[in-house]
Amino acid sequence: MGLVGGAIFLSGGNATAFLSAPSAMIVIGGTLAAGFIGYQARYVILSIKEIGQLLVKEKINRTMLTVETGKIIRWGYLVKKHGILALEREIKSAKQQDHFLNYGVELVITGYAGDEVRGMLAAAADGTMQRKLVSASILKTLASVSPAFGMIGTLIGLIIILQKLVSDPEGLGPGLALALITTLYGVIMQRLIFSPAASKVEQKAGILRFRNFLVTEGFAMLAEHRSPRYIQDRMNSYLDPEIHYSIDKKGGASGGGQRKQQRKAA
Numbered sequence: 333m334g335l336v337g338g339a340i341f342l343s344g345g346n347a348t349a350f351l352s353a354p355s356a357m358i359v360i361g362g363t364l365a366a367g368f369i370g371y372q373a374r375y376v377i378l379s380i381k382e383i384g385q386l387l388v389k390e391k392i393n394r395t396m397l398t399v400e401t402g403k404i405i406r407w408g409y410l411v412k413k414h415g416i417l418a419l420e421r422e423i424k425s426a427k428q429q430d431h432f433l434n435y436g437v438e439l440v441i442t443g444y445a446g447d448e449v450r451g452m453l454a455a456a457a458d459g460t461m462q463r464k465l466v467s468a469s470i471l472k473t474l475a476s477v478s479p480a481f482g483m484i485g486t487l488i489g490l491i492i493i494l495q496k497l498v499s500d501p502e503g504l505g506p507g508l509a510l511a512l513i514t515t516l517y518g519v520i521m522q523r524l525i526f527s528p529a530a531s532k533v534e535q536k537a538g539i540l541r542f543r544n545f546l547v548t549e550g551f552a553m554l555a556e557h558r559s560p561r562y563i564q565d566r567m568n569s570y571l572d573p574e575i576h577y578s579i580d581k582k583g584g585a586s587g588g589g590q591r592k593q594q595r596k597a598a
Contacts, residue, residue: 336520355485355514359521362481367474379470383529390536392543394575400433400543401567401577404550407437408560416441419554432456432544436551446556450548457544464537468530475526482518486511546570 340347367376410418419441435456439449489511493504546567553563560579568576 333524349509350513350516352510352513352517355510355517358485358488358514359478359481359517362484363474363478363518363521363526366477366481367470370473371470375466376470379467379474379533382467382471382533383525385536386529386532390539392536392539394572397543397546397571398575398577400547401550401564401571404547404554404567405560405564405577405579407554408558408563411554411557412560416443432460432547436547440551440555444555446552449555450552453544453548453551457541457548460544461537461541464533464540468533468537471526471530471533475522475530478521478526479515479518482515482521485514485518489514542570 337347340350364376364380367379407419419437432453436449436453439452444452489507493507493511496507497504549570550563550567553566558566564577564579571577
């Protein structure tokens with residue numbers, strides 16, 4: 333928006349000429365109306381909230397993947413030393429952090445086999461992703477209809493201009509400019525808001541799906557009573573080498589750094 337406003341200023345245009353309440357009513361109101369007609373209101377509202385998340389820092393990032401790998405490895409030590417029941421005290425902390433982690437801990441404590449834990453957590457991860465993709469689908473729909481409502485507003489403006497052409501020929505230029513504003517609003521909403529938001533939601537859903545997949549593998553190995561070293565190596569196989577977790581380094585370190593120390597020792 334700053335770039336568009338700056339371009340208008342540098343071109344010597346009048347910024348107030350680009351503000352039109354009727355145009356905004358047609359484009360914004362029409363686009364939202366199409367969304368509420370085509371989808372359940374609850375999902376449309378959730379999708380609109382996702383637009384606000386564009387300016388919020390992502391909770392799931394590369395560092396978090398390493399931290400959660402280390403957390404599951406620590407739980408592996410608990411299971412190895414004290415048994416499955418030692419994970420019970422972790423439920424409260426998991427509830428405070430993430431529902432998916434809490435669900436995984438509960439499954440492991442219940443005593444399900446590794447394949448059963450993997451299957452149930454994979455189903456939960458897929459369900460979460462599908463719910464996220466509903467918002468992306470709605471945002472794509474809003475992106476596709478907003479330029480159409482911009483054109484509708486322009487056509488309405490042109491009809492009004494033509495009706496007044498004989499009685500007020502001097503108002504043709506300003507009236508035509510005002511009619512074109514709705515097309516501008518529609519294109520801006522499509523390219524600057526709805527389409528980027530839909531892409532961001534899809535990307536976040538994919539990142540969350542990978543994170544849940546990684547955690548699923550970790551919990552399945554806990555249920556199988558795998559050793560912490562095995563859990564580390566298996567989970568690291570899915571991660572970027574730069575963010576590998578290392579048991580041998582307190583607080584976690586990259587696998588590359590660990591290999592360098594091993595070469596020096598040799």
